[in-house]
Amino acid sequence: MGTLFDEAAAAGTRTVVHLDRPFDIAPRAGTRWTITELAHLVRATAARLADAGVRPGDRVAIVKDNHWDYDLLGCAAVRLGAVPALLSAGLDTTDLVTLLERLRPAALVTTAALLTRCRDIATSAPAPLCITLDSHAPGAVHLAALDATRPCPPVRRPADEPLVIHHTSGTTGLPKLVIHSTRTLVDKLARFEAVRYPGIGVRPDDVLLNASAYAHGRTFCWTAVVLSVAPAEIVVLSGDDPDTADPLLRAHPPTVVEATPATFVRLRPLTTRLDTAFRRVRLYISTYDAVHPPALRAYLTASHHPRPLWMQGWGQTETGPLTFRFHTRRSALAPDAESTARLLGRPVPGRTRLRAVDPDTLRPVPRGRPGLLLVRTAALALGYVAEDERWNAKRVGEWWSTGDMGVLHRDxxxxxxDREVDSLPGMSCLRTEDALEQRLPQALECVVLGVPDGDPLPVVVTADGRLDPDAWKQAVYGLPSLRDPAVLTWDDVPRTGTGKVRRATLARRLTGAALAGTGRWT
Incomplete structure (x- = not known):
């Protein structure tokens, strides 16, 4: 990963990158980049980090505003033989400080405002060396003031040693810090994805749109893939405002779109605009979280391609993708789309095995019965930073617990x-959410929280925080018993860096109680 951009430039890759705003590590360099220019930027950033004092083996924490230069900074650190730890700026400050204390980085690359936030509540300095991206700050060095010409020959670490650290989403509590190696992330995940599979592989004339949470593990792998397959153009969105995104997407209409589920929700108004920016899309890709049927239909219908596909992946930071399912216009519009939305396909052949077990006895359950899902994969991460006991507790012999409750079918x-931590006997919160979103067109999102006492609490997110009582009565007909809904706006809901709802935080805020599950496998 430290020489990835150099190798792509040397191979003559002609991909052009378009950004919605300049990189934070190159704020005056514009929004159009070639691969050769990106390779120079990574080398110059590595030189600056080395000039600041970053050395091989150091952990380098990176916390900044959302943008693809998270991964450029990560590649620059890897080039020096250091181990980047990419942390979302969307974390609560208390959680961020806790993760930094566990990480104990040699250097912290951040903004002046984030550095101040950490210093205000931390009992000690967040790192011996602090580097700011946007402006000078007391006790820190400014990245732009460092020497970008210092010679920095790449330092290659063994394939099984730590390569990069990412944190989990943290929907049910404090995120875990996950360690991946070159073998697990590059050899087992990126190489597999970089194959030009018929129908879903990247083509030389593709325009790839990524609208992601760049601090998370998915995009580091994605970066390795797109530099290898060399599409015609890459379009990068760092935000999810439809009016900001629309001009860029109209100027460079994508053929392949990957985004977080929350971003798909936020950009959905663009699907109904005249001459929609998604008219050329042949493939949509979603990971991170559940995508509900109304969003699938909106985007697949917006494409003018004769047979657009939606590839939905299920996986985790610790494992990478575990299963894939493909949606078409026909399947998204089918009468049973609501009931089959949680069907996430089959394990990746030859790469992943799944097992469902009783969460109490850990004995396998028959096919078709709910159980705790265990996985075996060669892409499993190395462990959690400073939480060896927690990592080992999730191992069940040669299997590893995903913490998800699910059903393995006969086929x-x-x-x-559901996640085990918020699962309830006799119902699925996710399936109930699918039904509610299907029946409430005005809802941006529906969340069902399983709490220890009484019926589950539904949360309905609307544009104005209002919901017609009659519409609600019709929506819950035939569903499991629910409490009266809490109706919130999008900004009222606590979210992770990937836009996922922080369910545990939301449950405590609205009910004063924790989620209903045991939390043993979280």
């Missing part, structure tokens, strides 16, 4: 019902 496919 080998899998349905995910």
């Amino acid at each position: 080998g496919s899998v349905s995910v019902l």
Whole structure:
């Protein structure tokens, strides 16, 4: 990863990159980049980090505003033989400080405002060396003031040593810090994805749009892939405002779109605009979280391609993708789309095995019965930073617990019902959310929280924080018993860096109680 951009430039890759705003590490360099220019930027950034004092083996924490230069900074650190730890700026400050204390980085690359936030509540300095991206700050060095010409020959670490650290989403509590190696992330995940599979592989004339959470592990792998397959253009969105995104997407209409589920929700108004920016899309890709049927239909219908596909992946930071399912216009518009939305396809052949077990006894359950999902994969991460006991507690012999409750069907496919920590006997919160979103067109998002006492609490997110009582009565007909809904706006809901709802935080805020599950496998 430290020489990835150099190798792509040397191979003559002609991909052009378009940004919605300049990089934070190159704020005056514009929004159009060639691969050769990006390779120079990574080398110059590595030189600056070395000039600041970053050395091989150091952990380098990176916390900044959302943008693809998270991964450029990560590649620059890897070039020096250091181990980058990419942390979302969307974390609560208390959680961020806790993760930094666990990480104990040699250097912290951040903004002046984030550095001040950490110093205000931390009992000690967040790192011996602090580097700011945007402006000078007391006790820190400014990245732009460092020497970008210092010679920095790449330092290659063994394939099984730590390569990069990412944190989990943290929907049910404090995120874990996950360690991946070159073998697990590059050899087992990126190489597999970089194959030009018929129908879903990247083509030389493709325009790839990525609208992601760049601090998370998915985009580091994605960066390795796109530099290898060399599409015609890459379009990068760092935000999710439809009016900001629309001009860029109209100027460079994508053929392949990857985004977080929350970003798909936020950009959905663009699907109904005249001459929609998604008219050329042949492939949509979603990871991170559940995508509900109304969003699938909106985007697949917006494409003018004769047979657009939606590839939905289920996986985790610790494992990478575990299963894939493909949606078409026909399947998204089918009468049973609501009931089959949680069907997430089959395990990746030859690479992933799944097992469903009783969460109390850990004995396998029959096909078709709900159970705790265990996985075996060669892409499993090395562990958690400073939480060896927690990592080992999730191992069940040669298997590893995903913490998800689901069903393995007789045909080998899998349905995910809920996270174990917020699962309830006799119902699936996710399936109930699908039904509610199907029946409430005005809802941006629906969340069902399983709490210890009484019926689950539904949360309905609307544009104005209002919901017609009659519409609600019709929506819950035939569903499991629910409490009266809490109706919130998008900004009222606590979210992770990937836009996922922080369910535990939301449950405590609205009910004063924790989620209903045991939390043993979280």
